[in-house]
Amino acid sequence: MLSQLPPAPPHRPAPEQTAFDRAELSAILSVYGRMVAAGEWRDYAMSFLREVAVFSIFRRAAETPIYRIEKRPKLRAAQGQYAVIGMDGRVLKRGHDLKAVLRVFDSKLIRAV
Numbered sequence: 001m002l003s004q005l006p007p008a009p010p011h012r013p014a015p016e017q018t019a020f021d022r023a024e025l026s027a028i029l030s031v032y033g034r035m036v037a038a039g040e041w042r043d044y045a046m047s048f049l050r051e052v053a054v055f056s057i058f059r060r061a062a063e064t065p066i067y068r069i070e071k072r073p074k075l076r077a078a079q080g081q082y083a084v085i086g087m088d089g090r091v092l093k094r095g096h097d098l099k100a101v102l103r104v105f106d107s108k109l110i111r112a113v
Helices: 022-036 098-109
Strands: 043-048 053-056 067-069 082-086 089-093
Touching: 022 053, 022 098, 067 098, 082 098, 089 098
Parallel strands: none
Antiparallel strands: 043 053, 053 067, 067 082, 082 089
């Protein structure tokens, strides 16, 4: 008599990635474009990990990022899923609305002429 083998375990899909959607990326790139035009920023990088999506901003390509814009969906109900983090690791602004969080950069565009 043939013994029956246990069923194969179900195939597990690859871990999901957290990413910025089109509207979020548009808002980020709008701020980025203004800062590039002002001569403040020169390069960026994006990372899409399991629990966080990161848009890193660089003054020069060979440096560490001067700012990181992070999206952490797990913090959606608590502090807000969006954060702007400075070079030293301090959270400059956190909230539920990305455009409101990105306003932290508006003061950097205003300069005395």
